[in-house]
Amino acid sequence: MGREHIKGGRPPKSDNEKMSKLVSIYLTPEESELINNFLLDNNICNYSKSEFFRTIILKTIDQKEIILKRNADPKIVLELNRIGLNLNQIAKKMNSLNALSSDDVLKLNACYDQLDKAITKY
Incomplete structure (x- = not known):
């Protein structure tokens, strides 16, 4: 017992x-x-x-x-860095011109698609 x-x-x-x-x-x-x-x-x-x-x-x-803390996959870091650079270029142009061109909208959509693919891929 x-x-x-x-x-x-x-x-x-x-x-x-x-x-x-x-x-x-x-x-x-x-x-x-x-x-x-x-x-x-x-x-x-x-x-x-x-x-x-x-x-x-x-x-x-x-x-x-x-x-x-984990070691990040270098491929993901590189891809997100590229996307971030593209977004920064678009933001800088928007701030300097106070306008968005149709080309900027296309670039922004492409950046969004890249980011979405990078997130869903990993």
Whole structure:
């Protein structure tokens, strides 16, 4: 059955309170050293690494401030840069002339189509 409460001991945890799921991560030696130094420098030695990471992860999720940096695909960056340059040229001309020519409208529509294709492609 279940464990009985021993007088003077901690009451047994319910199944929902038990931490039974293991999550592991791989770190480079430099990352591991950086974390260890952070824990030592900030006097967090009385916490286990498990407790430290669990607290950081859960607080980050609660605050919805998850920011993951990924290496962007160079093709996407180049394509979006080209589109941005075209849009900037059109905006500059619009601001200087206070008017849009039919050629500018065509260019703007072409830029929109390129941007739409780039977004839906990736």
